[in-house]
Every structure is written in structure tokens, then in C-alpha cells.
Amino acid sequence: MNSKEIVEEVSARDIRLIRFLYCDPAGVIRGKTVHASQIASKIDEGVGLTRAQNAVNLFEDLIQVDGMEPVGEVRIIPDHKTFTELPWLNRTASMFSDLREQDGSEWGGCTRTVLKHAIAKAHAAGIKVFAAFESEFYLAEDTDNGPQPWANGPVYSSSGMDRASAVMDDMVDNLTEQGFIVEQAINEYGPGQQEIVLRYTDALGAADQHLKFRDTIRGTAEVQHGLHASFAPKPFVDGIGSGAHLHFSLWSLDGKTNLLHNPLAQTEISEVGKNFVAGLLEHMPAVLALTCPSFVSYQRLKPHSWAGSTISWGYDNRECAVRVASPFTGREAESINLELKTSDGTSNPYLALAAVILAGLDGIEKKMTPPKPAHRDPALLTPEQQRECNIRPLPSNQLEALDALEKDELITDGLGELMARCILATRRAEHARALKEGDDWARLNTFSTF
Incomplete structure (x- = not known):
């Protein structure tokens, strides 16, 4: 689905919340949740995330990593192909995402990009x-x-x-x-x-x-x-x-x-x-x-x-x-x-x-x-x-x-x-x-x- 189709799908299914998820270097699934009223813009521009978030390990300890400090942000940009409604929840969907620089270029802290x-x-x-x-x-x-x-x-x-x-x-x-x-x-x-x-x-x-x-x-x-x-x-x-x-x-x-x-x-x-x-x-x-x-x-x-x-x-x-x-x-x-x-x-x-x-x-x-x-x-x-x-x-x-x-x-x-x-x-x-x-x-x- 493209951006327009996802926006239409969210409306047609009366979805309330959409999770922009990613998997961090510790293997933990994390993300941020967007309200349906904001999906038309957020589907392409993404959601802000501190670079330091990927320096949080499995035990939730924030570790000092140069380039992953709490200064500056990247964007959580969802992949439309991964859109699914979550059947165990009420009016909620999710997509998995890339982490990108604000100009849309690749960020070295994105695990999905490593696989690509x-x-x-x-x-x-x-x-x-x-x-x-x-x-x-x-x-x-x-x-x-x-x-x-x-x-x-x-x-x-x-x-x-x-x-x-x-x-x-x-x-x-x-x-x-x-x-x-x-x-x-x-x-x-x-x-x-x-x-x-x-x-x-x-x-x-x-x-x-x-x-x-x-x-x-x-x-x-x-x-x-x-x-x-x-x-x-x-x-x-x-x-x-x-x-x-x-x-x-x-x-x-x-x-x-x-x-x-x-x-x-x-x-x-x-x-x-x-x-x-x-x-x-x-x-x-x-x-x-x-x-x-x-x-x-x-x-x-x-x-x-x-x-x-x-x-x-x-x-x-x-x-x-x-x-x-x-x-x-x-x-x-x-x-x-x-x-x-x-x-x-x-x-x-x-x-x-x-x-x-x-x-x-x-x-x-x-x-x-x-x-x-x-x-x-x-x-x-x-x-x-x-x-x-x-x-x-x-x-x-x-x-x-x-x-x-x-x-x-x-x-x-x-x-x-x-x-x-x-x-x-x-x-x-x-x-x-x-x-x-x-x-x-x-x-x-x-x-x-x-």
C-alpha cells in the first residue's frame, strides 16, 4: 500500500492508533504511537527519536556511545508494506520502520538498513x-x-x-x-x-x-x-x-x-x-x-x-x-x-x-x-x-x-x-x-x- 491507501485504510477500519515500530540493536521492539488524526502527515515525515535511544541496552541501561548521545534526532519512517491491524488490541495497527536522518538519508544506527x-x-x-x-x-x-x-x-x-x-x-x-x-x-x-x-x-x-x-x-x-x-x-x-x-x-x-x-x-x-x-x-x-x-x-x-x-x-x-x-x-x-x-x-x-x-x-x-x-x-x-x-x-x-x-x-x-x-x-x-x-x-x- 502507498501512503494514500494507508490513510484510507486507517479511516475505513476506524483505527485509532498506529504504532511506528523498530527493532533496536539490543533486539528489543520499540516505537512510538501516532493518533489516526495525524497519520496523513506522519506516514511520510515520520516521528522524531533521540539518537541516544539506540544506546539503551537489554537491561534498560543507557550506555555512552559516541554518535548516540541525547543531542539531535533521527526519524522513525514506517515501511507501508508492513502495515497490519493488531487483532489482540482494539482499533490499533502497526508498521515496522527504518531510522533515518532528518533529510531522509541513511543513519548508521538503523538495524533494518544493515540487513538491506x-x-x-x-x-x-x-x-x-x-x-x-x-x-x-x-x-x-x-x-x-x-x-x-x-x-x-x-x-x-x-x-x-x-x-x-x-x-x-x-x-x-x-x-x-x-x-x-x-x-x-x-x-x-x-x-x-x-x-x-x-x-x-x-x-x-x-x-x-x-x-x-x-x-x-x-x-x-x-x-x-x-x-x-x-x-x-x-x-x-x-x-x-x-x-x-x-x-x-x-x-x-x-x-x-x-x-x-x-x-x-x-x-x-x-x-x-x-x-x-x-x-x-x-x-x-x-x-x-x-x-x-x-x-x-x-x-x-x-x-x-x-x-x-x-x-x-x-x-x-x-x-x-x-x-x-x-x-x-x-x-x-x-x-x-x-x-x-x-x-x-x-x-x-x-x-x-x-x-x-x-x-x-x-x-x-x-x-x-x-x-x-x-x-x-x-x-x-x-x-x-x-x-x-x-x-x-x-x-x-x-x-x-x-x-x-x-x-x-x-x-x-x-x-x-x-x-x-x-x-x-x-x-x-x-x-x-x-x-x-x-x-x-x-x-x-x-x-x-x-
Whole structure:
């Protein structure tokens, strides 16, 4: 829709408030709300925002970042294509936005723009990236002992599905009403843990869709059912972790040919696909700082957790950081895709996808060759097999991942100078705060934010 059509839609639906949303470097969905009486002008000119807002980290601490001080403003400029009415609220809609300078030029603190640049680089290489985030989340209720899981049931069981059905049905309906295609809705391994999967789309659309998804799941649980829904990677100390596994595939620019497909070996990826995997593995320590960016993220990345705890890849191997997802018979050329297991719900999807694209493109450009794929859990391989597969440990904590990011020129160049400095400063401050306050404090605060 164009500006005129959005104004007409707001009037026709009797919408009262329109949220101009964005995702900050900490992965938090923020924004400002415009009244319908102002939408005709604000839809194009945007809303003012202090530059300092993007220097607020996950724990709501304002960190000193040069170029992100409380002096001067940028503009929140909504993308018309992301307009949806929010079914769990009364007369309210939202759009996701770019953050731009007052003259309309790009601002280095906009995470959505970082992804746009990575997409443009892929386009220049003749590649169109499609993606989808496969998100796990917990439903929880308030108790005297803090948030506790709600509607427990055996994993993938009909009884588990039944117990959460009142909430899950509303979530599915609210997603569908906004135009999203829901493929699966299931109960997961943890007590109260759920998963809803949306169909893949182009890379920018996938990131926008994931943020709309997060908002819908949280809003439906809180507003319609009085529950919490949290995408935190490790909300309960003894519980199963939650991921936001990133599925993606590489296509020709016309969208007709899946470049991962290997016609000579239908269940294996192509040479281009292997090059991409090699690049992703090469830059994995730095990429991790953006796909598993929070202090609590590293409490999930443990052996035998189906989360990926090593730099590794394999075919349908859910213990590897990168899994080649097996294609479906008769749809091999369309359905073969890659899955990044080391990705969770605290990530900013624009930055996560950008890092993956940049790393993989580097592998294609340099024709990197990946090591031998792991045929079983990397922790169970013999030392000789681990060497053959070049199994290496991931960064063990947030600080190690940030150090790797700082040293990786390809990824920091892709982020841009201001964004890179912002992420390093705000995330390191998070780490220091979490160490000071303790694991329980960090888990609870991450739970409530995500």
C-alpha cells in the first residue's frame, strides 16, 4: 500500500492508533504511537527519536556511545508494506520502520538498513535469500515464586496440544488475520514450551515477519489471556532452552531456482551451498555475537541440547550449529534449506540475517570448502573424527563472542562503524551488569523483556 491507501485504510477500519515500530540493536521492539488524526502527515515525515535511544541496552541501561548521545534526532519512517491491524488490541495497527536522518538519508544506527545492505550485496552476487525463523517460546503464569510454566504436556502430544489450545488457537488466528501463513503449531519439549512456524519469505520480509510474530505471540498471551509468553533462550535454570532457529535458502534473482539444490545428489547441497556453509563456519564466532547476543544465550548452548554447541555442520544433525534440512520427496529442488541452530529469540533478526548473509557470501566469493560434515553428535565423535570435521568450540560466553566480533573485519564492516561500536559497548555493559547482579537476575530480566 502507498501512503494514500494507508490513510484510507486507517479511516475505513476506524483505527485509532498506529504504532511506528523498530527493532533496536539490543533486539528489543520499540516505537512510538501516532493518533489516526495525524497519520496523513506522519506516514511520510515520520516521528522524531533521540539518537541516544539506540544506546539503551537489554537491561534498560543507557550506555555512552559516541554518535548516540541525547543531542539531535533521527526519524522513525514506517515501511507501508508492513502495515497490519493488531487483532489482540482494539482499533490499533502497526508498521515496522527504518531510522533515518532528518533529510531522509541513511543513519548508521538503523538495524533494518544493515540487513538491506547485506541483501543488496547478495543481489549483486546474483543471489536472492529466502528465510524464516522457527521460534520456540514459553507460556508462563505469575506465581508467588515468580513466573512458572503454564499448560504442561508431553512433547508433541495431543494432550499437550489440547492443554494450550485456547491460547495457541488465538495466536494462530491473530497471525493469520494479519496475512501470515502458519505452517505448524506444536507443543515443545519444555513444560509450557510451544512453537509456531511461519512460511518463509524474502530476507527483509522474514525479519519484519519475525518481529510481527514476536509481538503477536506476546500480545495475545498478555492481553487476551493474562499470561506471559517469553522467547528468552533459557528462562528457567533447569528447563529446556528456546531457540529461534534460522532457516534460509539461496535462490536465483528471478526466484525460480534454489541454488542449494544439487540435482546430482538430491539430499545433498550444491557446491555453492557448501561454499556458503564454509563461510558461515569461518565467521561463526563473530556471527554468534549477533544470533545469540545476550548473556543468557550461552546458558542454552550446551552439548546434547539440540542447540549447537560447536562450530560444525551436518545433514539433519540437530547437534550441529548448521544443519542441512532434508528435502521433501517430490519437492527436493524447492524444499532443501539450511538451518542455523545457534540463533535465539534475543537476537535482532535484521542483524542476525545480515551476519549470516555476509559470512556465507564471503565463502562463495572465496570458494571456501567446508570440512567433512558430522554424521553424529559432535561431542560423541572420536578425536580423529572431530579433526576430520574440524569441530571447534563456540565462544563460551557473551564476552568471548563480542571479542570475536570485534576482530572480524568482514562482519564489523557489514555492520558499519557506528553500529559496530554500539553493539560492542552496549552488550559489554550488559555482560558486566549480569555478572554483578547474578544469573537469576539476568534470566528474570531477559524473560520479561523477550
